[in-house]
Amino acid sequence: MPIHSPRRDAEPGRNGQSPAAKRLARLRARMEKEKIGSILITTLSNVQYLTGFTGSAGSLLVTAGGSIFFTDSRYDIQAREEVSGSHVEIVKSDSMTAAAKRAGRGRGGRVGFESGTVSFQGHKRLRELAPRARLVPTVGVVEELRVEKDADEIEKIRKAVALGSRALEETLPLLRPGMTELEVAAEIEYRMRRYGGEGPSFETIVATGPRAALPHARATTRRIRPNEFILLDLGVILGGYVSDMTRTVFLGKAPARAVRIYRAVKEAVEEAEQAVQAGRSGEDLDKAARKVLRRYGYEQYFTHSLGHGVGREVHELPRVSRGQKAPLPEGAAITIEPGVYLEGYGGVRIEDIVIVRKGSGDVLTPTSKELMEL
């Protein structure tokens, strides 16, 4: 894959009302509250969120009165097509340099920068490029805006979720004893890609038999055997948004112990999903799931967080686990994914994506949660 050396000259972009423009308005409200006259956005996922741009290089300078998106000549046509709410400038230097220089042109006011992602060295360069600006470290400003998904984003997540479910559901009938975990992962990822996904949002987990007790098991050359659980955890990137789902199936007729573990996890995920509504906290949902697992005597085998926020990244805000007492806002997209892991035996995890609504949760994942015996 080649490296580019941009060449062309700057040209002005165009404006328009759009999801991106509305997101910029929310950012400006936040900037006003924090008394920041302008802010440099250099984290790619945040730049994409605020502009609609889908390319992989660009920086944004947002002021009270305007917003300028800087990128290089590779993205000239694409930026003009995709970006709304910001002026597009094609620059020869790297986009962060251009944005910082422009920020430095101001009268020396407070200029926010993303201190969790700008490196120590990057900050030093910002100071050199914008010596008159008073650089103000900000943390998670855009990430917090991103918690509340708008209709456009929820639609994109819904499409990614549908694609992930389709890839899994079409693969399940192919599972046979003797196939390797890697082959199963390859079949799933093949379908993600073939149906238009940009790629998996993480390395697909296919964990069979005792390996299903390892929550982060990678697919290996282990062959599927009869009378074992197969845990499948997968996600796809589509239109810049990700899906994330887990199903656990049984190869053959499940014995009583397997059925009981499965039933406990299924009830736990359903109970937590029924508890979802704006105003409830991550801890509230975690408690709902744990209560079910405790009743079955499996609570100690649920060793990870109940879920996490999801959107442009597989793991983003809000946190959904014990100790998270902040109320979940309407529009948050979260996973609910309790699991029970018995060392040496196997494990079960079931995971959906749920949108937090007023008074309820909207489960996006269409795949059945009934125990599938293949």
Added chain:
Amino acid sequence: MPIHSPRRDAEPGRNGQSPAAKRLARLRARMEKEKIGSILITTLSNVQYLTGFTGSAGSLLVTAGGSIFFTDSRYDIQAREEVSGSHVEIVKSDSMTAAAKRAGRGRGGRVGFESGTVSFQGHKRLRELAPRARLVPTVGVVEELRVEKDADEIEKIRKAVALGSRALEETLPLLRPGMTELEVAAEIEYRMRRYGGEGPSFETIVATGPRAALPHARATTRRIRPNEFILLDLGVILGGYVSDMTRTVFLGKAPARAVRIYRAVKEAVEEAEQAVQAGRSGEDLDKAARKVLRRYGYEQYFTHSLGHGVGREVHELPRVSRGQKAPLPEGAAITIEPGVYLEGYGGVRIEDIVIVRKGSGDVLTPTSKELMEL
């Protein structure tokens, strides 16, 4: 995919001679030169390089006398199996916090940190965790060590390259008019994964017809048509190392113009590959390729760098382009990838991975560079 909350206690690791231990010795020589008593390594690819660890969370503290690798309980067994040259400590906090605290225990000497990847906020935390240490920003220390690949690394790159070539060569016979670019990408990535790869090292580029003139085109739903170039640029991750290759094929019998463009690029890549040897610079190789293209009248249509270093990442040091006058060292792994792009018509790029040796280059990519008419 679940988020973990580590729980177990620290245990000591084990030492041993290994590629990792030799790399640590090179790092210590560099630290001595820079008068840094200890260094915090927090960039994952650098941590992996110096330890042999393949998991996705860990930090390293290297001192003149020892080296400690910190990770959480998810990676307990894996770290003990994989890490050599460093003691393994399993910690409850995040690994960077643990490493920084340990660095702060010293007598207040100079402690290097990776200032190109540690965030502004991360640096602030380092200062709080190790208040007595004199934090010294370093830039690219391990990245520069990584330029000279050792035998273990070259073997891993060779395997990744062979897998990429296999995935491409098995896919080419499937190409038919009517297939979409995305379907072609899906077939290639399916084979990468099925044969054991961790996944593509970047989103596979399949650019047909006029789209082959866009060096970074993503695969789309455009259907392959007869009498067009198809440019395929792909890479796979295997054992933590990546491949990167490009071939351009013609669907049908190539007319004279297409043959001439192809011949120019093929001669350019061959000429540059023959020029490879330790001591020559990136600019020397670039000149060798451009000289050929100039003879054909195509030089102005070669709009990107000749190549780049490759290893754990698709784009790493050394730089291989105009203006790069530093001699390439023995053991460097680079791509050679000239291209000619004619807007509205199409483009040709051919890309191999080459190891820089004394007196010559070792082309790893086994796939033929003859014009394939499918």
